[in-house]
Amino acid sequence: MEPFLKPYNYYFLKKQAAILAQTHRTVNAKSTIQAVQAQIFDKVKATLSELSEEEMTLVMGITEINDEQRILDRYLQRMKERVIPFKRPSDTGIKKAFPKTKKLTIPDWERLDLADYSFYAWNDPGQQSKFILYTVNNKLQGIQGQLSTEIKKGICTICHGESSVALFTVKGKANKDGHYKTKGNYICYNSDECNQKMQTFEHFMDFVTIVKEK
Structure with a gap:
Protein backbone atom coordinates (compact mmCIF):
# COMPACT_ATOMS: atom_id res chain seq x y z
CA MET A 1 0.00 0.00 0.00
CA GLU A 81 5.18 4.19 7.55
CA ARG A 82 2.09 5.43 5.68
CA VAL A 83 2.99 9.13 5.85
CA ILE A 84 3.66 11.11 2.67
CA PRO A 85 6.72 13.23 3.56
CA PHE A 86 7.11 16.91 2.82
CA LYS A 87 8.70 17.02 -0.63
CA ARG A 88 12.32 18.05 -0.46
CA PRO A 89 12.70 21.22 -2.53
CA SER A 90 15.70 22.05 -4.66
CA ASP A 91 18.00 24.93 -3.75
CA THR A 92 16.75 26.71 -6.86
CA GLY A 93 13.15 26.20 -5.80
CA ILE A 94 13.87 27.65 -2.36
CA LYS A 95 15.53 30.73 -3.84
CA LYS A 96 12.54 31.25 -6.14
CA ALA A 97 10.23 31.02 -3.13
CA PHE A 98 12.12 33.92 -1.51
CA PRO A 99 13.15 36.07 -4.50
CA LYS A 100 13.77 39.24 -2.47
CA THR A 101 16.15 37.59 0.00
CA LYS A 102 19.82 37.94 -0.89
CA LYS A 103 21.32 36.01 2.03
CA LEU A 104 19.37 32.79 2.34
CA THR A 105 20.36 29.87 4.54
CA ILE A 106 19.52 26.56 2.87
CA PRO A 107 18.26 23.92 5.35
CA ASP A 108 20.33 20.77 5.87
CA TRP A 109 17.76 18.35 4.49
CA GLU A 110 19.93 15.29 5.18
CA ARG A 111 19.41 15.58 8.94
CA LEU A 112 15.62 15.85 8.69
CA ASP A 113 12.88 13.25 8.61
CA LEU A 114 10.55 15.02 6.18
CA ALA A 115 7.67 12.77 7.23
CA ASP A 116 7.53 14.97 10.34
CA TYR A 117 6.68 18.12 8.40
CA SER A 118 3.46 19.46 6.91
CA PHE A 119 5.41 22.63 6.18
CA TYR A 120 9.02 23.52 6.84
CA ALA A 121 10.25 26.70 8.49
CA TRP A 122 13.44 27.95 10.05
CA ASN A 123 14.57 30.99 12.02
CA ASP A 124 17.41 33.27 10.96
CA PRO A 125 18.47 35.17 14.11
CA GLY A 126 20.89 37.32 12.11
CA GLN A 127 18.04 38.75 10.05
CA GLN A 128 15.47 38.36 12.86
CA SER A 129 13.37 36.48 10.33
CA LYS A 130 11.46 33.26 9.92
CA PHE A 131 11.26 31.57 6.52
CA ILE A 132 8.27 29.31 5.84
CA LEU A 133 8.06 26.81 2.97
CA TYR A 134 4.86 25.01 2.00
CA THR A 135 3.24 23.52 -1.08
CA VAL A 136 -0.12 24.20 -2.69
CA ASN A 137 -1.12 22.05 -5.66
CA ASN A 138 2.46 20.70 -5.75
CA LYS A 139 3.82 24.24 -6.15
CA LEU A 140 6.41 25.42 -3.64
CA GLN A 141 5.53 28.68 -1.90
CA GLY A 142 7.40 30.80 0.61
CA ILE A 143 6.62 33.37 3.28
CA GLN A 144 9.28 35.50 4.93
CA GLY A 145 8.55 37.68 7.93
CA GLN A 146 10.15 39.37 10.88
CA LEU A 147 10.20 37.26 14.03
CA SER A 148 10.20 38.98 17.39
CA THR A 149 12.84 37.96 19.91
CA GLU A 150 10.24 38.29 22.66
CA ILE A 151 8.85 34.82 23.37
CA LYS A 152 5.82 34.18 25.57
CA LYS A 153 3.24 31.50 26.29
CA GLY A 154 0.23 31.72 24.01
CA ILE A 155 -1.89 30.10 21.32
CA CYS A 156 -0.26 29.60 17.93
CA THR A 157 -2.19 30.82 14.88
CA ILE A 158 -0.93 27.87 12.82
CA CYS A 159 -1.31 24.81 15.04
CA HIS A 160 -3.84 26.28 17.51
CA GLY A 161 -1.87 24.71 20.33
CA GLU A 162 -0.53 26.35 23.46
CA SER A 163 3.14 26.99 22.95
CA SER A 164 6.07 29.39 23.22
CA VAL A 165 5.03 31.92 20.61
CA ALA A 166 6.57 35.01 19.04
CA LEU A 167 5.07 37.75 16.90
CA PHE A 168 5.58 37.07 13.19
CA THR A 169 5.01 40.13 11.00
CA VAL A 170 4.89 40.43 7.24
CA LYS A 171 5.14 43.72 5.38
CA GLY A 172 2.32 44.26 2.90
CA LYS A 173 2.09 46.61 -0.05
CA ALA A 174 2.41 50.36 0.37
CA ASN A 175 -0.76 52.44 0.47
CA LYS A 176 -1.34 55.73 -1.34
CA ASP A 177 0.59 57.60 1.35
CA GLY A 178 3.59 55.35 0.93
CA HIS A 179 3.12 53.61 4.26
CA TYR A 180 3.41 49.86 4.47
CA LYS A 181 0.72 47.80 6.15
CA THR A 182 2.09 45.07 8.40
CA LYS A 183 0.24 41.94 9.42
CA GLY A 184 1.18 40.17 12.61
CA ASN A 185 0.34 36.77 14.04
CA TYR A 186 1.62 34.94 17.08
CA ILE A 187 3.05 31.59 15.98
CA CYS A 188 5.28 28.92 17.50
CA TYR A 189 8.86 30.12 17.78
CA ASN A 190 9.97 26.52 17.18
CA SER A 191 8.36 25.36 13.94
CA ASP A 192 9.39 21.73 14.50
CA GLU A 193 7.19 21.68 17.59
CA CYS A 194 4.46 23.48 15.65
CA ASN A 195 4.37 20.69 13.07
CA GLN A 196 3.99 18.10 15.82
CA LYS A 197 0.98 19.93 17.24
CA MET A 198 -0.84 20.31 13.92
CA GLN A 199 -4.03 18.29 13.67
CA THR A 200 -5.25 19.82 10.41
CA PHE A 201 -3.84 21.91 7.55
CA GLU A 202 -6.86 24.21 7.56
CA HIS A 203 -5.48 26.61 10.19
CA PHE A 204 -2.17 26.87 8.34
CA MET A 205 -3.93 27.87 5.13
CA ASP A 206 -6.05 30.40 7.05
CA PHE A 207 -2.77 31.88 8.29
CA VAL A 208 -1.41 32.01 4.72
CA THR A 209 -4.56 33.74 3.48
CA ILE A 210 -4.33 36.41 6.18
CA VAL A 211 -0.62 37.01 5.62
CA LYS A 212 -0.87 37.20 1.84
CA GLU A 213 -4.07 39.23 1.72
CA LYS A 214 -3.45 42.43 -0.24
Whole structure:
Protein backbone atom coordinates (compact mmCIF):
# COMPACT_ATOMS: atom_id res chain seq x y z
CA MET A 1 0.00 0.00 0.00
CA GLU A 2 1.27 3.45 -0.94
CA PRO A 3 1.62 6.16 1.74
CA PHE A 4 -1.66 8.05 2.15
CA LEU A 5 -1.42 10.06 5.36
CA LYS A 6 -0.23 13.65 5.58
CA PRO A 7 2.09 14.45 8.50
CA TYR A 8 -0.69 16.36 10.28
CA ASN A 9 -2.95 13.29 9.89
CA TYR A 10 -0.31 11.25 11.67
CA TYR A 11 -0.06 13.69 14.56
CA PHE A 12 -3.85 13.73 14.83
CA LEU A 13 -3.88 9.93 15.10
CA LYS A 14 -0.97 10.01 17.54
CA LYS A 15 -2.90 12.32 19.85
CA GLN A 16 -6.08 10.22 19.68
CA ALA A 17 -4.12 7.01 20.26
CA ALA A 18 -2.41 8.54 23.30
CA ILE A 19 -5.76 9.61 24.76
CA LEU A 20 -7.11 6.09 24.29
CA ALA A 21 -4.07 4.44 25.86
CA GLN A 22 -4.16 6.83 28.81
CA THR A 23 -7.85 6.12 29.33
CA HIS A 24 -7.16 2.39 29.51
CA ARG A 25 -4.39 3.01 32.04
CA THR A 26 -6.25 5.35 34.38
CA VAL A 27 -9.95 4.48 34.15
CA ASN A 28 -11.51 1.39 35.70
CA ALA A 29 -15.11 1.85 34.60
CA LYS A 30 -15.67 -0.18 31.44
CA SER A 31 -18.56 2.05 30.36
CA THR A 32 -16.33 5.14 30.50
CA ILE A 33 -13.63 3.43 28.44
CA GLN A 34 -16.21 2.38 25.86
CA ALA A 35 -17.56 5.94 25.67
CA VAL A 36 -14.10 7.38 25.07
CA GLN A 37 -13.41 4.69 22.45
CA ALA A 38 -16.64 5.52 20.62
CA GLN A 39 -15.83 9.24 20.59
CA ILE A 40 -12.34 8.65 19.25
CA PHE A 41 -13.46 6.17 16.60
CA ASP A 42 -16.15 8.59 15.36
CA LYS A 43 -13.67 11.47 15.33
CA VAL A 44 -11.12 9.47 13.34
CA LYS A 45 -13.69 8.38 10.78
CA ALA A 46 -15.01 11.93 10.38
CA THR A 47 -11.57 13.55 10.13
CA LEU A 48 -10.21 11.01 7.65
CA SER A 49 -13.43 10.42 5.73
CA GLU A 50 -11.70 10.73 2.34
CA LEU A 51 -9.65 7.57 2.85
CA SER A 52 -10.38 4.44 0.86
CA GLU A 53 -11.94 1.45 2.60
CA GLU A 54 -8.57 -0.31 2.72
CA GLU A 55 -6.82 2.75 4.12
CA MET A 56 -9.53 3.32 6.73
CA THR A 57 -9.28 -0.31 7.84
CA LEU A 58 -5.57 0.17 8.50
CA VAL A 59 -6.12 3.43 10.38
CA MET A 60 -8.86 1.89 12.49
CA GLY A 61 -6.27 -0.45 13.91
CA ILE A 62 -6.47 2.15 16.65
CA THR A 63 -9.20 -0.10 18.08
CA GLU A 64 -6.44 -2.51 19.18
CA ILE A 65 -4.92 0.00 21.59
CA ASN A 66 -5.13 -0.84 25.27
CA ASP A 67 -2.93 -0.05 28.27
CA GLU A 68 0.18 -1.70 26.80
CA GLN A 69 2.88 0.64 25.48
CA ARG A 70 4.08 -1.89 22.89
CA ILE A 71 0.61 -1.95 21.28
CA LEU A 72 0.58 1.85 21.07
CA ASP A 73 4.11 1.94 19.66
CA ARG A 74 3.31 -0.71 17.06
CA TYR A 75 0.25 1.19 15.86
CA LEU A 76 2.13 4.48 15.61
CA GLN A 77 4.95 2.80 13.70
CA ARG A 78 2.47 1.40 11.18
CA MET A 79 0.92 4.85 10.74
CA LYS A 80 4.30 6.58 10.39
CA GLU A 81 5.18 4.19 7.55
CA ARG A 82 2.09 5.43 5.68
CA VAL A 83 2.99 9.13 5.85
CA ILE A 84 3.66 11.11 2.67
CA PRO A 85 6.72 13.23 3.56
CA PHE A 86 7.11 16.91 2.82
CA LYS A 87 8.70 17.02 -0.63
CA ARG A 88 12.32 18.05 -0.46
CA PRO A 89 12.70 21.22 -2.53
CA SER A 90 15.70 22.05 -4.66
CA ASP A 91 18.00 24.93 -3.75
CA THR A 92 16.75 26.71 -6.86
CA GLY A 93 13.15 26.20 -5.80
CA ILE A 94 13.87 27.65 -2.36
CA LYS A 95 15.53 30.73 -3.84
CA LYS A 96 12.54 31.25 -6.14
CA ALA A 97 10.23 31.02 -3.13
CA PHE A 98 12.12 33.92 -1.51
CA PRO A 99 13.15 36.07 -4.50
CA LYS A 100 13.77 39.24 -2.47
CA THR A 101 16.15 37.59 0.00
CA LYS A 102 19.82 37.94 -0.89
CA LYS A 103 21.32 36.01 2.03
CA LEU A 104 19.37 32.79 2.34
CA THR A 105 20.36 29.87 4.54
CA ILE A 106 19.52 26.56 2.87
CA PRO A 107 18.26 23.92 5.35
CA ASP A 108 20.33 20.77 5.87
CA TRP A 109 17.76 18.35 4.49
CA GLU A 110 19.93 15.29 5.18
CA ARG A 111 19.41 15.58 8.94
CA LEU A 112 15.62 15.85 8.69
CA ASP A 113 12.88 13.25 8.61
CA LEU A 114 10.55 15.02 6.18
CA ALA A 115 7.67 12.77 7.23
CA ASP A 116 7.53 14.97 10.34
CA TYR A 117 6.68 18.12 8.40
CA SER A 118 3.46 19.46 6.91
CA PHE A 119 5.41 22.63 6.18
CA TYR A 120 9.02 23.52 6.84
CA ALA A 121 10.25 26.70 8.49
CA TRP A 122 13.44 27.95 10.05
CA ASN A 123 14.57 30.99 12.02
CA ASP A 124 17.41 33.27 10.96
CA PRO A 125 18.47 35.17 14.11
CA GLY A 126 20.89 37.32 12.11
CA GLN A 127 18.04 38.75 10.05
CA GLN A 128 15.47 38.36 12.86
CA SER A 129 13.37 36.48 10.33
CA LYS A 130 11.46 33.26 9.92
CA PHE A 131 11.26 31.57 6.52
CA ILE A 132 8.27 29.31 5.84
CA LEU A 133 8.06 26.81 2.97
CA TYR A 134 4.86 25.01 2.00
CA THR A 135 3.24 23.52 -1.08
CA VAL A 136 -0.12 24.20 -2.69
CA ASN A 137 -1.12 22.05 -5.66
CA ASN A 138 2.46 20.70 -5.75
CA LYS A 139 3.82 24.24 -6.15
CA LEU A 140 6.41 25.42 -3.64
CA GLN A 141 5.53 28.68 -1.90
CA GLY A 142 7.40 30.80 0.61
CA ILE A 143 6.62 33.37 3.28
CA GLN A 144 9.28 35.50 4.93
CA GLY A 145 8.55 37.68 7.93
CA GLN A 146 10.15 39.37 10.88
CA LEU A 147 10.20 37.26 14.03
CA SER A 148 10.20 38.98 17.39
CA THR A 149 12.84 37.96 19.91
CA GLU A 150 10.24 38.29 22.66
CA ILE A 151 8.85 34.82 23.37
CA LYS A 152 5.82 34.18 25.57
CA LYS A 153 3.24 31.50 26.29
CA GLY A 154 0.23 31.72 24.01
CA ILE A 155 -1.89 30.10 21.32
CA CYS A 156 -0.26 29.60 17.93
CA THR A 157 -2.19 30.82 14.88
CA ILE A 158 -0.93 27.87 12.82
CA CYS A 159 -1.31 24.81 15.04
CA HIS A 160 -3.84 26.28 17.51
CA GLY A 161 -1.87 24.71 20.33
CA GLU A 162 -0.53 26.35 23.46
CA SER A 163 3.14 26.99 22.95
CA SER A 164 6.07 29.39 23.22
CA VAL A 165 5.03 31.92 20.61
CA ALA A 166 6.57 35.01 19.04
CA LEU A 167 5.07 37.75 16.90
CA PHE A 168 5.58 37.07 13.19
CA THR A 169 5.01 40.13 11.00
CA VAL A 170 4.89 40.43 7.24
CA LYS A 171 5.14 43.72 5.38
CA GLY A 172 2.32 44.26 2.90
CA LYS A 173 2.09 46.61 -0.05
CA ALA A 174 2.41 50.36 0.37
CA ASN A 175 -0.76 52.44 0.47
CA LYS A 176 -1.34 55.73 -1.34
CA ASP A 177 0.59 57.60 1.35
CA GLY A 178 3.59 55.35 0.93
CA HIS A 179 3.12 53.61 4.26
CA TYR A 180 3.41 49.86 4.47
CA LYS A 181 0.72 47.80 6.15
CA THR A 182 2.09 45.07 8.40
CA LYS A 183 0.24 41.94 9.42
CA GLY A 184 1.18 40.17 12.61
CA ASN A 185 0.34 36.77 14.04
CA TYR A 186 1.62 34.94 17.08
CA ILE A 187 3.05 31.59 15.98
CA CYS A 188 5.28 28.92 17.50
CA TYR A 189 8.86 30.12 17.78
CA ASN A 190 9.97 26.52 17.18
CA SER A 191 8.36 25.36 13.94
CA ASP A 192 9.39 21.73 14.50
CA GLU A 193 7.19 21.68 17.59
CA CYS A 194 4.46 23.48 15.65
CA ASN A 195 4.37 20.69 13.07
CA GLN A 196 3.99 18.10 15.82
CA LYS A 197 0.98 19.93 17.24
CA MET A 198 -0.84 20.31 13.92
CA GLN A 199 -4.03 18.29 13.67
CA THR A 200 -5.25 19.82 10.41
CA PHE A 201 -3.84 21.91 7.55
CA GLU A 202 -6.86 24.21 7.56
CA HIS A 203 -5.48 26.61 10.19
CA PHE A 204 -2.17 26.87 8.34
CA MET A 205 -3.93 27.87 5.13
CA ASP A 206 -6.05 30.40 7.05
CA PHE A 207 -2.77 31.88 8.29
CA VAL A 208 -1.41 32.01 4.72
CA THR A 209 -4.56 33.74 3.48
CA ILE A 210 -4.33 36.41 6.18
CA VAL A 211 -0.62 37.01 5.62
CA LYS A 212 -0.87 37.20 1.84
CA GLU A 213 -4.07 39.23 1.72
CA LYS A 214 -3.45 42.43 -0.24
